[in-house]
Amino acid sequence: MATKTSSCSFLSLFSSPLTYDQLIDVLNLLKKCGFPQRRWKELGLTLGLHKNTLDAIERNHPGDVFQCLTECLSKWLSRADNVDSKGGATFDSLSDALKFMNENAAADKLGQEKRNAMISGNDIKGTNDVHSTATGNAPVISQLNNHLFSSNLIPKAVHLTVGTTGLCPYDRANKIFSSVLASLECHPNPNSVFSSLITSLQKVGLKNMVSKLMENLKMKGGNVDPNLEQQPSVSEGPLQPVDVTAQSHIPQPTITGSQSSTPTTVIELSSKSEVAANIESLHSCFASLDSDIRDEFEELVEKGKVNLKAVARSAAAYLSIKVSSLKYGDVDELFDSLQPHYDFFSCGGVLKHLANKYLSNVQTELTQYIDSVDKFSESSQLKHVRLAIKEKLSSLPAAASPTTSNQTKPFIIKLNGRWEIMTLKNFKRVLQYYFGQEIADTCTIRDIGIGSVVATLFIRTSLSQSLIDAINNKTNSMSRLGILEVAVDNKVIPIRREDNNNFDISLQQSVKAGYSFEVSMLLQLGADPNSKDERGKSAVEIANEGGHTQIKEILLTAGGEETGEVEWISGSVSLTKPSAGQCQEVISQLTDNHQEINLHHSSPDIVYLLMSLALDIRTIKRISIHNTKIKKDVILLLSHKITNNTSLEELWISDNSINDDGVIALTQSLINNKTIITLYLCNNPDITSTSAQSLAELLLYNRTMSVLYLNGTNIDTDGVLVLMESLRTNDTLRRLVLEDNKHKQTCYSLPYYKTIENRIAFV
Template sequence: MRGEIEKLVQKGKPELKVIARSVAAYLKMPVSSLKYGDVDELFDSLQPHYDFFSCGVLKHLTDTYLSTAQTELTQYIDSVDEFSESSQLKHIRSIIKKKLSSLPAAASPTTSDQTKPVVIKLNDRWEEMTINKLKTVLKHYFGVMSDLFSHIDFDYGSFVITLSIPTSLSQSLIDTINNNKESMSRLGILEVAVDKDTIPIRREDDNNFNTSLHESVKAGDSFEVSILLQLGADPNSKDESGKSAVEKANEGGHTQIKEILLIGGGMAESIYTARIDYHGIRSNDLSFSEGEQLEIYDKSHSFEWKGRSLVSGDEGLIPSSCVYSMLESLHLLEFILSVEEVSLPILQKIRNDSSSNDEKASLFLETINDDPIMISALRQDKKQHDKGVTGGVDWGSDSVYLSSPSPVQCNEVISNIKNDHKEIRLNFSSTNSTVSLLSSTKLHTLNLRRLQIWYTPLTNDCIQYLCILLTNNKTIQELDIKSHSISDRGVTNICQALEHNSTLTSLDLYYNPLITSTSGQALSHLLLNSSLVELNLRKTSLSTESILLILQSLMDNKKIRRLRLDKRHKEACINTYPNYHLIQDRVDWSRY
């Protein structure tokens, strides 16, 4: 990294002082506390702010200035997280503990006039948790101050974190701790020492997280309940009065917490609920009804899981976009609260909301109910973030292909794309990257012919940018939105945007299970008021009634040469629609 930064500075893009200011802003410290006579001096002065387990400031540098180094660094961070959970590290910890038990207490970390040490001791149970989970909890209590990890240390009988924060924030930190002592105690935080002032919170020998769980349920805090279940609290445990945590949640009217506990009492990570009625097309597909409980046992493919119905006992392939779980939803909420940046306005609103965690959870659940494809989008975002995935960009003579691109790569494409490029293909894109690409007004004037979007869940905000593009660009002839990329609301909005479009001739919506009968009217209307010649609606969840409505529009629109539909509707449509013989040459029934 030093070498790459040095190359940039030598070119004068940017100046070293600008980099120092950026780092100082990230660390919430005055730039005067850093030395930056040259690159080596800057990195030497940054050393107290990163270590083996915590690379936040280095990641800030790569995200801001070194897009080419992002893959290596994120892979390193991922490997550190894997190591933090490994049996080898646990063995090392046990040996260190035995050695440390006979040694005197360690000296306080070195500080300066500008910084103060903060030492947080946690219950041993935290050794089973990941570093990322720990950071989520610290961000929950301390906000941006939690980004100031200096290092993580291990002490005998407990898990110890050492942070270094600006002196100006020390009183604010103390106030935050005192205001949240009960909550911190429930999550196994033993004590917090700010400089020389120690604030006791929980007894070191108190390992009863079941009691903490009941207290968190009574307090109505879904965040605490979720963390405590991961710390090993038993959702089936009972309090002194003989009531279970579920009963207490029910009495308190905490319906979200009740569902978390019910799931946590069984197979917390594997039980999902069907969002819609789904009719399997292939012999190995699993059909299910809205609200049906499903056990998922294979998620190796992001968009096509394997599982069984807890109602019928049948097994098969399940479109992941059609199912959700309350526990997973809360994990995704934790994710958007912990990452550095989200591009969707609704998620920004949730992040910045000053309300309680339970109210944030309610707002988040309303959001995913309003925009069903949001869950699929956030799953993809989290997976790529956790694995440090940075995809690639392939330039052809007349096309550009983006696969799992970063926002930086999307911006580079926008900068370099020319009128010679007639086709853009976007696959497996995160929401941040999709917004970066589709929101560019440069695409409005390009001489594009084809836009392909596959395995890229388009949330409401992404759809709005796409509709603006379709309204303003007068050259796009083919639009492919395939493979779990769009839901009913997206289809309705695109149909409205295309009503007065005179250039688009082909619309391919293949394999989008979240297209249901709700889209039938909009698609039927589109066929009557557009320039389309081909429309592909195979492997959707459209009902036979919706297909009949669309066939009527086909009768009235002679321009449509090919309409592709699922074969499962064929017999009913032929027997029901009296004029079918007049349009049969333009309908392509396919089994798959």
């Protein structure tokens, strides 16, 4: 007795590759959608089964269309013959086959079944953390914007807005993820949207965020494609309390590729709840650490191995303060008087100094704790720290809470509001850059205000004047980084005149001056690496002019683009190594007189961008691509536009630009194209006889193409024979161009060569 298909099994029909075990489910689905069983043979051919296979099925089950359909689908699910070249045994392949057969009613019902299953089986939202992570890592936004556009997850208008306007990182990320959520709401296959989102996040290095999203989907009962599963990244969730018995471990940053030769470091940012949990964990660990340090000193004092006055002198010398300012009647009194100089965020100064000089048992514990603080600082945005720090610092005991005294002075930094997306680590790097390692190590954070980011710290009184001198000497630089004003011991020093979020001019100035640290920080703050100065020069071009190689690499890693060459000729335009901006500019300047576009020495992303725009222009008759690798994924993304284009007559892809996978995908797109007359695939050594079968199939169905160039490829004798056979049934291809020294003798020996010789050329 047949059993009812479970909802999970039914959902898997739409989200995973199909297997033989799902034969009954597929049969029931086709029946439910009204597919006419008498067309089983045509369905099999469209799905990639060979005619011989289908003829054998018909002989085994004469007159029994249901058994023939069942056996046909069984072969398909087993991925026999050329099924994989048609997209494999998947729901999408089945749906495409129905549409190709003009069984549109059945295809529509199939799509509705899929939507119903997705709505009932999956909740694939949960992008808030992704939004927050992208906002705090501005270079990731540009990369993610490009990947999502290439995957058709966001429309061209959103891609251009995010990529070319001076929006702040929050607004850029908001536009991206609002668009993705809209796709999730209305897309007929939301699981494919989710899969594409996961792939894009993986490509830009947000692997920890991928794990979170997939775990969220699993918790809500959704189905996760096992191919998307991956090894967890180093940073996962809140910090755990420090294990003093374990070896210190410093996490490695996640690396992702970029246009530059320098890899991009992507920081996996913590969510608001994780930051709060991490602060709680750090506080607990610090209280234990502080107690252990005091206990070990007490033990050493009791045994007469350490003199507290000597410890006080060492601490005073390190802090550049008077010994008389410290109390050292006992260990607790000494450390209480040292408290203004360390807290649970900043213990790498005097505490580390004393531990290294006098202690042995707690050194490992202290080192591990400092590593934990570094890890926390690297992944925690100031806006999240602000929310947690008020409650925690206001409730700390005397052993952990910083206090002001005649030894310390308040040091207040007011920054542009954009700084709230920056990490605590970046804030400390800025302190070190302007004021030195000593202040970065010894200052204690007391508060982070709302609005413009106002950080209140305490510094040693002895450092006040050197701090003021540094500020006066570096006012212009600090202004470029969005520091609005600084107050030392209640003396306010204004820095930046205007509090706005446009850091593009600052970026151009820092690039011109050759300050790589400023450039890195400004990119994190959301400065656009492709913004232009008053001369129309981008930051990358400015770096080139100044010979700033390192800065150029930083800019390219962050999404900056090198400018290529554009040559306008009568009726055509040629682009060599163009940037995305140049492609968009060229498309906007095309007139009805321009019918040809040539692309040289470029990248797959640029191919997709340029062709997706060019294929919408009815006056373009020829597109030529040379010395540019075109991946299968790019062709699949362009498949719909290639199939339905009504103006393009010639497509040239030559000179090491395409391989077998690309050709197979391209031929599927061209089967139903009605306008392309010439397909030029010469000088592509990665094209082998694997492509010959797909090209022969193209010639079987396509009745428009009249010229096919295949010289300079590695198609062997078997592949040529397949192509020759296809010419016997195709009467529209007027010219097939092959390699002279490879194929001429093979063709001459064919018994039917005389009937096709005037349609073959050898070069």
